[in-house]
Amino acid sequence: MKTLHGLLASSLFLAVHAFYSSSDDVVELTPSNFNKVLQSDSLWLIEFYAPWCGHCQSLTPEWKKAATALKGVVKVGAVDADQHKSLGSQYGIQGFPTIKIFGANKNKPEDYQGGRTSQAIVEGALTALRSVVKERLSGKSGSSGQNRQGGGGKKDVVELTEENFDRLVLNGEESWMVEFFAPWCGHCKRLEPEWAAAAAEVREQTKGKVRLGAVDATVHQGLGSRYAVRGYPTIKVFAKGEQPVDYEGGRTRSDIVAQALSLFSANAPPPELLEILNEGVLKKTCDDYQLCIIAVLPHILDTGAAGRNDYLKVMMKMAEKYKQKTWGWLWTEAGAQMDLESSLGIGGFGYPAMTAINARKMKFALLKGSFSETGIHEFLRDLSVGRGSTATIGGTALPKIHTAEPWDGKDGVLPEEDDIDLSDVDLDDINGRVEL
Incomplete structure (x- = not known):
């Protein structure tokens, strides 16, 4: 039998975690269903929250009201980023709540910077929606999600062989995640679309500093032997300048991307x-x-x-x-x-x-x-x-910038002043006195 303290603790736990239910118009998102966002033509407004966060608890009723108002117009979702850390890491979530807008290009969601009332959220969503519509009118592509699972992503997976492996992976400038597969392997076939989708996203988000590759270990048996591959698929992480390690994480696109971004962050130099x-x-x-x-x-x-x-x-x-x-x-x-x-x-x-x-x-x-x-x-x-x-910022462009000389790293020097000849100056007149 539970003690009173245990019952209270359980009730509190449930209360904290029950932010949204099936009766709400907010879609609860997890790594297993997040693809519905990435493959959607709709605009999505997504809150990343933590159940213990007071600001998140205050936002919840406003978020529900906004979702109801936007129903059928804009999709509204929520991610428990405390539970689903891979999604939080993938999208650089460093505080709660964080709201992101997944618009025309699902690979590059934008931060929502508006107010936290339902009215402000709705207005922000409609503003973003107008931008998407304008892009479509101008002939630009709508959703980027359709290419993620198709052949378009496969080109971002680098085919690695015994001829190019050392040059690209060991001696190149990038960090790598490498899949060793066998064509007949069922697990490898299930991984293939996730690996391809992740490859496209990783290449874009890391600007090519992390790449995903694949080795047919039944053809290039020397590589499989070198890295002690005993089952398929086997994934190895090759961080720049370090010994390869086994990847033990999940096999979904979001899991793979999260690992790649962590690899990128750990090895990337600071910006200039x-x-x-x-x-x-x-x-x-x-x-x-x-x-x-x-x-x-x-x-x-x-x-x-x-x-x-x-x-x-x-x-x-x-x-x-x-x-x-x-x-x-x-x-x-x-x-x-x-x-x-x-x-x-x-x-x-x-x-x-x-x-x-x-x-x-x-x-x-x-x-x-x-x-x-x-x-x-x-x-x-x-x-x-x-x-x-x-x-x-006032105007339609950034202010004018003037050409300047670069700092030479040295202390400043006061400008030289011209010598003034005071021999002809009547100091009494300057001081306001009249000579008698």
Whole structure:
């Protein structure tokens, strides 16, 4: 018989975990059914939550109301990312709740940055839906999900042989997950579509830094023997510069992708920290990445080289910490890009300052806390889970960027002043006195 304490604990557990039921219009998503999102032509709005999260509990009634209002128009789902960690890892979930929009390109969901009321959620979903419709009207592809399980994904699985294995896997620049298979193996046949779909997604999300390959071990028996393959399929992980290890994870697309992204994150170098020297640097960085993080550092005469390097070290540590996000990182000197500072309201809080720009949405957010590892981490963490305060950049494009000379790494030098000859100046007149 359960004790009263046990009954209360069980009731609390059930209450915490019963966020959504079959009677709600919210679709509960798991690794086993997430393909319905990726293969769908519909736009999906998906909440990643944890049952113990207070903010998630507060969001639940609003999420249900929004799902009911959007029924038949936009799909609304929810993932218990505390239970299904592979999905949370796959989509870079670092806080709860995180809401993502799976639009036309299901491979690249966007973060929802709006409010947490049902009204704001509905408006955000309809705005995203209008963007999808406009893309279709312009002739662009709709859903990317249809190619994931078809022949289109197979081209991303590299056929490995005894002739190319060492060159590509052992001596190449990429990390690899390699499947050793036999054509007659039933388990291998079931794995094939998952492996192909994962290969396409991994190549895109890691920009080719992690690849998926396949070896027919019945043909290339030397490779199977070298890596002690005794059953099919066998999957080995080849991290750059390390000995191969057996992959013991799940065999679904999401499981494979999660392992590949973890491999990418562990071995990827931090993003480069670039000085804004011309318009091309800013445009390329902000166009290529979901967010570009920009620091405006004090003038070199105010900090000297040592002080500036201290600020740059803080930025590089944060770039390393958030490298899985693949954000762009930039910096400039106070006063060098006044149009940029003015359009973003930088300077009102003093220097150093920091902003995060989403160029696709023409939105930005300003760091209000300290320019320190703790302050910047809190700023970026809040942005990544949709809690940051954002504003719209004026105009339809980023501000004008002026060409600047790169910092030479040295202390600043005060400009030389011209000598002034005071021999002909009547100092009494200057001081306001009249000579008697």
